[in-house]
Amino acid sequence: MTNSINRSQSAALFEEAKNYFPGGVNSPVRAFKSVSGPPLFIKKGDGCRIIDEDDNIYIDFCCSWGPLILGHNNDAIREFVTETVANGTSFGTPSRLGNELGKLIIENNRFIEKMRFVSSGTEAVMSAIRLARGVTGKNKVIKFEGCYHGHVDSLLVKAGSGLATFGVSTSAGIPPSFAAETLVLPLNDPDALEATLAQHADDIACIIIEPIPANNGLLLQEKSFLECLRLKCYKYGVLLIFDEVISGFRIGFEGAAGYYNIQPDIMTYGKIIGGGMPVGAYAASAEIMAHIAPEGAVYQAGTLSANPVAMAAGYAASKQLLAPDFYENMAKKTAKFVGSIQAHCDANGYEVSIPHIGSIFWIAFSKKRILAADQIEAASMEKFKILHHELLQSGIYLGPSGYEVGFVSAAHTEADLEEASTKIKTALDIVFN
Numbered sequence: 001m002t003n004s005i006n007r008s009q010s011a012a013l014f015e016e017a018k019n020y021f022p023g024g025v026n027s028p029v030r031a032f033k034s035v036s037g038p039p040l041f042i043k044k045g046d047g048c049r050i051i052d053e054d055d056n057i058y059i060d061f062c063c064s065w066g067p068l069i070l071g072h073n074n075d076a077i078r079e080f081v082t083e084t085v086a087n088g089t090s091f092g093t094p095s096r097l098g099n100e101l102g103k104l105i106i107e108n109n110r111f112i113e114k115m116r117f118v119s120s121g122t123e124a125v126m127s128a129i130r131l132a133r134g135v136t137g138k139n140k141v142i143k144f145e146g147c148y149h150g151h152v153d154s155l156l157v158k159a160g161s162g163l164a165t166f167g168v169s170t171s172a173g174i175p176p177s178f179a180a181e182t183l184v185l186p187l188n189d190p191d192a193l194e195a196t197l198a199q200h201a202d203d204i205a206c207i208i209i210e211p212i213p214a215n216n217g218l219l220l221q222e223k224s225f226l227e228c229l230r231l232k233c234y235k236y237g238v239l240l241i242f243d244e245v246i247s248g249f250r251i252g253f254e255g256a257a258g259y260y261n262i263q264p265d266i267m268t269y270g271k272i273i274g275g276g277m278p279v280g281a282y283a284a285s286a287e288i289m290a291h292i293a294p295e296g297a298v299y300q301a302g303t304l305s306a307n308p309v310a311m312a313a314g315y316a317a318s319k320q321l322l323a324p325d326f327y328e329n330m331a332k333k334t335a336k337f338v339g340s341i342q343a344h345c346d347a348n349g350y351e352v353s354i355p356h357i358g359s360i361f362w363i364a365f366s367k368k369r370i371l372a373a374d375q376i377e378a379a380s381m382e383k384f385k386i387l388h389h390e391l392l393q394s395g396i397y398l399g400p401s402g403y404e405v406g407f408v409s410a411a412h413t414e415a416d417l418e419e420a421s422t423k424i425k426t427a428l429d430i431v432f433n
C-alpha cells in the first residue's frame with residue numbers, strides 16, 4: 001500500500017558504523033535485529049517527532065527508551081543546559097546544582113531520605129546491590145525472570161533448569177560463580193518466593209524487582225504480590241530493592257513506590273532522572289545510605305557523577321514533572337490513545353491486548369493477561385515485525401522489538417495521538433489481513 005520510504009542515508013551510515021562498532025551499534029537492541037531493515041540514524045528531535053538522516057519524520061514512542069517524558073528538545077531543559085554548559089562541563093567537585101536536584105527529589109519523595117547520583121541505571125543497580133550486601137553482610141540476590149536491571153554481571157542470569165533456582169548466565173564472560181550468587185524466581189508467584197526464602201534467607205542480601213516490569217513486555221503485577229514481597233523481606237531480614245529506572249518519575253514523581261504505596265529499602269533510578277543526560281541514582285533511608293563511602297564502608301565513586309550539566313537537565317525536567325496534574329494528564333491521554341486502538345482490535349476480532357499504566361503501553365499479540373515472562377509467545381513477535389515495518393512506512397517509530405514497551409510523552413498532543421492511533425489501526429489491519 002504505502003510506498004517504501006527512502007532510508008538510504010541510514011543504510012549507508014549503518015554500513016559505515018559496522019567498521020567502528022560491534023554490530024554497528026553502541027547498544028545491542030538499536031541494531032534492529034528483531035525487525036527488518038537498517039536502524040534509523042536520527043539527526044534531530046522536536047516535541048514528539050524525530051527526523052532521520054533521509055529527512056523522514058516519525059511520531060516517536062520510544063523516546064530514547066524512556067528518559068524523554070517531556071519529549072525531544074524541551075525548551076526549559078535546553079535553555080538551562082545551555083546556560084550551565086557555558087560555565088564548563090565538570091569539575092569533579094561538589095556543585096550547587098547537585099544540591100538543588102537532590103533537594104528537589106528528596107523533598108518530593110516520601111520513600112527516600114538520602115541519595116547518591118551516578119551516571120547510568122546499570123551503575124545505580126550495581127551500587128544498590130553492593131550496598132544491600134554491605135548492610136546485611138549477606139551475599140546472594142533474588143531476581144525475577146523477565147525483569148531487566150542493566151548489564152550487571154550477577155543480574156544477567158536466567159533460571160537454571162530443574163528445581164534449583166540458582167541463576168545461569170545469559171551472557172558470555174560471566175563466571176558461573178557470579179551467576180550462582182543470584183537466585184531467579186518467576187514473577188507473581190508468592191509460593192515460590194516463600195519456599196526460596198524459607199530455605200535460603202540466611203544467605204540472601206536482597207530481592208530486586210522492577211515493580212512495574214517493563215523490559216520484557218509490560219508484566220503488570222498484582223499489587224498483592226508486591227505487598228507480599230515487602231512483608232516477606234521484613235520477615236526474613238532481606239532488603240527489598242525497587243529498580244525504578246523505568247517507573248521512577250514515569251508513573252508519578254515517586255514512581256511505583258508511590259503508586260502502590262509500598263516502602264522499599266533501596267530504590268534505583270535512571271532514564272528520566274537525567275532529563276535526557278546520563279544520570280542514575282540510588283536512594284534509601286539515611287540509615288542505609290550511611291553505609292556508603294565516605295560515611296560508611298561500602299565503596300562507590302564516579303568521575304562524572306552529578307556533573308553540573310547533567311544536574312541542570314535533571315533539574316529542569318523535574319520542575320516540569322512536579323506541575324499539578326502532570327501525571328494525571330499523561331495517564332488520561334495514554335488511556336484514551338490505547339483505548340481507541342484496543343476498540344478497533346476488538347471490533348475486528350484481532351488477537352491484541354494493550355496493557356498500559358501511566359504513560360507506558362505495550363502492544364501484545366494475545367488476548368490473555370500476561371503476568372510473567374514465559375507467557376509471552378515467541379511466535380507473536382512475527383506479527384510485531386510486520387507492524388513495526390508498516391509503522392515505519394507511515395511515520396510512527398516504536399522501539400525495534402516486540403518485547404519493548406512504548407512511551408507517551410508530554411509533547412504528544414491529542415492531535416498527535418489521534419494521528420498515531422489511526423496509523424497504528426491501519427498497520428494492524430495489514431498485520432491481520
Ligand SMILES: *Cc1c(COP(=O)(O)O)cnc(C)c1O
Nearest residue numbers: 120121122148149150245246270
Ligand atoms: C534501562 C534500565 C536499566 C539500565 O539502565 P542503563 O542506563 O541503560 O544502564 C536498569 N534497570 C531498568 C529497570 C531499566 O529499565
